[in-house]
Amino acid sequence: MRGVIAVLINAIVLMFTAGCSLTPGIRDDDIKGLEKVRFPPASIKQGMWSPDEFERAARGGIFFLDAPVARRTAVLFIHGFNGSPLDFKFLIAHLDRSRFQPCVFFYASGASLSQSGRDLSAAIGEVHRRYDVESVIIVAHSIGGLIARDVVLNQSAHAGVDIPVLITMSAPWGGVPSAGIGVRLSPVVVDSWRDIAVGSAYLNSLFVDADGRARQLPAATRHYLLFSYRKSWSSFGLSGDAVTSVASQLDRTAQEQAYRVYGFDVSHSEILRSRGVADLLDEALRSTLLARAEVAP
Template sequence: MSVGVRAFWLVLAATLAGCSFTSAMNDSGGKRVASSGLEDVRFSSAHIRQGVWSPAEFARAARGGIFFVDPPVARRTVVLFIHGINGSPRDFRFLIEHLDRSRFQPCVFFYASGSSLSQTGRDLSQDIGELHRRHQITSLVIVAHSIGGLIARDLLLNPSAHAGVDIPVLFTLSSPWGGSPSAGFGARWSPVVVDSWRDIAAGSAYLHSLFVDAAGSPRDLPGSTRHYLLFSYRKSWSSFGLSGDAVTSVASQLFRTAQEQAYRVYGFDVSHSQILVNGSVAELLDETLHSLPAASIEVGS
């Protein structure tokens, strides 16, 4: 097997590892902001794969956007969940089921995880703006897994990207702040290159921009946002090399600047995907959310 082909399969295995899949269903288009349960056909495995390998087709079919898991209800704090590469909103089923739905309004952001993360960030900004205009939402909490955390940090570093919407808490799980060397190999050697691989490759310009601006000055998260940084460290029985969670290295998850800017850092002896179905993680999220003041602005219909 050639170096290029071997690197390609290494990256593919890494991006697929631990991600949940569901059976394919029929196509469905829709608005960028809508009400939808987790069983929405947009979130099928076929559409997940399309988002990785054919993001332009995914966009043309209007698969992505922000979706209310429950119909909007007044005076509930919006909690926005952002999945990782090769993932979908269904990955958050466990955490959403453990939310106090009498006080918190779960929403999910579905996107083509093969797209450049900059483009995904622009889409997210547009959708949050629509939430603000259509539903009078002025505050929300973000819960993000894996590269979803990178996208969320990018959003927070640009106040104009969420104008009129305060984000008091960023709750990230197993995010590769320091990037992934295997993604760099894939971007260099694979016969088919996914744009998001370039962004998460260790040392990429995108990752650099999350911590340093164009003038070379450090970029800090807003003082009004508390970042809860959760990392995972259980390796599979066949894992070798750096300590990690079978997908992302601990060193990447604990990138020094990300740690320094975090409000709290918590480690969990689980794999990259198991962190999404861990009871202790659900309890920590519940405690974090209940520490926030009750929503004072009604969610519009």
């Protein structure tokens, strides 16, 4: 039985690795190029299995790749389970840094997603107070997309900061069945598994409030919902991207509230290195600048 449980845990971890409460805020000594910022495997592993230790070590927060410029739009990248900001090196390399300032959010992927959302909101508020950054575009992968939606819905937690665009990639809006199995059978359970289990209270809270009313994204936020659908050669069962099912990524309510929906014939991790995604990101950012210019006095 112990061997079966070990195999189960390993399978769950490997599944999310394919895609792949902390201290909020930013630190001036961390403002540098992404290639110089250290997000070692040990910290990623600690964030998954020992999020409390991750928090005490103050490893998380928002990191800018260049010194923040007041009133200039920031593009914030949020990684997925068992991931790190290094996952976005390709997309950041294709970002127009003459117009946008990239920054990344590093968090414990094993922690409660609602807590990670609160920490991110606090960090965005700190960026606004310290550097007068008033606009943030969010690009998020996998469970990072869930955290991002949570943040966008709770505008009061980061008052004064506009989020005109939310781009999510391969997010499991409908949950992940294997996470529920892990919660029931594994002797070691991380909080984020509970949050992404199908039918969890957390997933429900992203679309319905405590009184049972539908929660809508702010009208001023355009949500680009990107999904991936390339299965591995060994994949069986539902259509998916070798990690998350297409059905979960295309939850009906999430689709209905999206500004645009795009599918990519790539796997869960390959979407982070897709030139098509990079081009779409550039198009979305440019159209946002144009739209903001048209409404400016």
